[in-house]
Amino acid sequence: MNSFSKWLGAGLGFTLGGPIGAAIGFAIGSFVDGFTLDEFKQEQLDYDKNRKPKGSFRRANTQSGDFEMSLLVLASIVIKSDGKIDQRELDFVRSQFLNMYGKQRANNAFKLFKGIVKKQISARQVCIQIREHMSHSARLQLLHFLFGIAKADEFVTKNEVEEIRKIAGYLYINQNDYESIKAMFYNESDNSYKILEITKSATNDEVKSAYRKMVKKYHPDKVQDLGEEHIKGAKEKFQSIQTAYENIKSERGM
Template sequence: MEYRRHEQPGCGGCFLLLLLLIFLSGGAPLLFEFLGLLVFIVLFLVLSSIAAFWAFTYYVKRQVSAYEKSQTETHNTFVSLLVNILVKIAQVDGKVTRDEVKTIRHFFQYNLRYSQNQLFWIKELIKEALASTVSLDSLLQEFRQKFAYEPRLILLELIYQVLYSNEAVSQAEMQLAENIGNYLGISAYDQRSIAAKYKAGFRTAARAEEVSEDKYYAILGLEPGAGFADIKAAYRKLSMQYHPDKVGHLGEEFKKVAEEKMKEINNAYEFLKKKYGQ
C-alpha cells in the first residue's frame, strides 16, 4: 500500500475567529466598521472590474470603427461575406464548436497575417455571423451579385484553405465546398484546380517524389501525365485568372493571396517544363 501524506488543515473558520476577536476587543462598533470596510473593498473590486471591462470594450469598438473607415466598402463587404460564409459552413452540422471558431480566427491571423486591430474586427464579425439567421444560399447569391469571377475564385481558394487547416476534412465538407463552387458559377475545371491541389497536398504515398509531381499537375488542374500542350494552355489560363491586379481592389491581403497562388502556378509550370525538356 502506497503511503500518502496528510494534507495541512484548511482555515475555513479563520474568518469567523477574526470577527470574534474584533468583537471581543472593540465591541460591536469596531466589528461593524470592519464589515463596512470589507463591503467597500468588495464593491470597489466589482465596480473596478466592470469599469475595466467597459473601457476595454469601448477601446475595441473604437479600433474596429477606425479600421473599417480606413478600408474601402468593397474590402469590408468581401471580408464580411467571407466570415459569414465560413461560419455557415461550420454550422452545417447544426452547431459551431470553439475549435471551429478558433480555426477561423487563426486563418485570418496566420494565413492572412492580420494585425491585432484587424483581429478585433474579425471577432466582431464572427459574433454577428453566429447570431445571424441569413442562409448560406442568400450569402452566396449576394456574393455572386457583387463580385466578378476572379474574386469568387479567391473566395473558394480561401474556403479550401480553412477546411484543410484541420487535421481531417469530412466528405460532407468536401461536398459542401463543391456545392459552393457550383453556386458561385465556378467552372468544373477551376474547381478541380483548386480542390485537387489541397487533396494532393494531404495525400500520403510511399514515394514523396510521386506526390510532389502529382501536386504540380493538380495545381494546373490537370491529371498526371497530361501533354505539354495542355500544360501550357492551363498555365496561360490560370495566369490570367489569378493575376494579382484582378483582385487588388479587395485589399492588400487578398492581393497577396493571388500572388502566392501565382507563385504556385509558376513553380508547377517550371517543374513540368523541365520534365518535358522545354
C-alpha cells in the same frame, strides 16, 4: 461601440444589405449592449433605397470591407457544415485575419465572426448577393480561403467538401476552377495537372498553354482593387500554379 462602428462602416458597400447585412446585424445585436437589430435593419433599408437599380453594373463597387464580411459569413457556413465547430478552424480564421488585416482589425472581425457563427444562414442567398457585386477573380479568392479553413484541422470531411462545392456553384465558379483550387490543398499524384486544369495525357504544348492561361486567370493583380491585405492570399494561389508547372516540367524533362 464607436470604434467598432467606425471599423464596420469603413470600406463597406453591398454587404450592408441583404442576407449578409442580416447576419452582421444579428452578430452585433448579440454582443453590443443597447443595440437593437431593428436599428441595423433600418440602416439596410436606407442603403437599399440608395442602391443602383436592379440590373445595373455594380461589381466595381466591391470594397475591401465587403470581401472581409463575405469571408466571415461563408467561413461560418463551412465551419458548421460537419456538425461541429473545431477550435483549429476557428484559430485558422483568426490567424488569416491577423495576417491580412493586423491585430486591431482582426480582433474586430473575429468578435463579429463569433456572433455570425451562431446564426443559421442560407449559403445560396449569401452567394447570390456576392456574385451580383464581386468579380470572378475575387470569388475564386473566396473559394481558396474556404478550402484553407476546411483543411485547418488536417482533415477535410465530406460535408465540408460538399458545402464548398455548393458554394462554388452558387458563386458561378465552374467545375474546373473548383477542382483546380481544391487540388491546391491535397497531395495526390495528379494534383499538378488538376491545378492547371488538364490531364496527364496533355501534350507539352498543351501544358505550356494551360500554364499561361492559369497565370492570366490567377495573377495577383486581378484582386488588387480589394486592397493590399488580400494580395498575399492571391500570391499563395499564384505560387501553387507556378509549383504545379515546375513539377510537370521536371517530371517530363521539359
